[in-house]
């Protein structure tokens with residue numbers, strides 16, 4: 222059984238899933254759902270594993286240990302910030318603005334998966350969104366390891 226199928230089966234039966242990363246999209250971020258799904262597909266392609274799955278949820282509340290996406294209308298303290306990913310004790314929150322496109326969200330998913338910034342402008346994790354869809358082997362291995370996959 223492929224891991225995604227198993228994860229889906231577990232979700233439907235209400236059991237906890239201890240691998241992969243569910244990206245929950247709260248009601249405030251519903252308008253961003255298409256780019257989020259596209260970015261998750263692209264990230265899974267870069268990783269070679271279906272690590273991220275996306276689902277709508279009916280609350281913006283944090284879900285234990287998971288990722289919640291929330292819309293953020295006004296600029297952050299730095300006005301050029303397109304989105305921000307915040308790691309908390311109860312989970313990971315991605316705050317997304319309308320100006321954050323699919324490539325920007327791909328970068329935020331990298332953070333949600335456990336990656337820091339890269340100094341390489343050709344890398345997805347460069348600290349400005351350049352549209353790059355590239356991760357190094359060590360970045361890929363880190364995301365897989367953190368999210369319970371063993372490459």
Ligand SMILES: [Zn+2]
Nearest residue numbers: 328332338348
């Ligand atoms: Zn970043």
